[in-house]
Every structure is written in C-alpha cells, then in structure tokens.
C-alpha cells in the first residue's frame with residue numbers, strides 16, 4: 001500500500017510502499033529526543049517527491065545513517081542507511097505520514113546494545 005507523507009511545512013514530500021501496522025520506538029539518542037516512530041523499507045519502495053534540496057543531512061555516532069531533516073521546519077521525516085546485508089534502507093518516521101494516528105500501529109521498543 002502506498003502511503004504519502006512529508007515534513008511539517010510541506011516542502012519535503014515522499015511516498016512509501018509498505019504495510020503500516022507496526023513501528024519501532026528506537027532508544028538511540030536522536031530518536032529519544034525526536035520521539036520518532038520508525039518503519040523500515042528498502043529504498044526501492046521509497047521515493048522523495050519534492051524538497052530534496054531543502055533537506056540537510058545530520059550524521060552522528062558511526063555516521064552510517066543519514067538523518068534527513070527539513071531546513072525550513074526542522075522535521076526529520078526519514079533517514080537513509082543500509083541493512084547488515086548491504087541493502088539500502090529507508091527508516092520512515094511514520095509520524096510524518098499523512099493522517100497518521102497512533103491506533104494504526106503497534107509500537108515495539110528497540111534497545112541498542114550499548
């Protein structure tokens with residue numbers, strides 16, 4: 001199923017093909033502060049429709065995940081990285097999907113081993 005989403009000001013818009021039924025509350029330092037809920041899809045099922053030029057990349061820790069945020073409104077709609085097998089993945093902040101409500105997903109916690 002195709003879901004559309006974007007940042008708050010509307011400059012950044014994207015489309016993702018996935019089942020929306022669960023989302024991960026990650027315990028990393030940035031997700032904790034952001035309050036993001038993540039769903040992971042291969043980048044082949046993810047498309048940035050507009051606003052690519054308004055996105056800035058934030059890197060921290062091992063700098064393997066590109067945390068993309070809108071330079072106008074500051075919202076981070078998604079991040080880009082790679083699965084352990086090398087597949088390029090997008091981490092979608094499901095809170096940025098159009099019309100998102102918490103009853104659409106079961107939230108599970110992810111604890112890093114650190």
Ligand SMILES: [Zn+2]
Pocket residue numbers: 007008009010011012070071072073074075
């Ligand atoms: Zn924005």
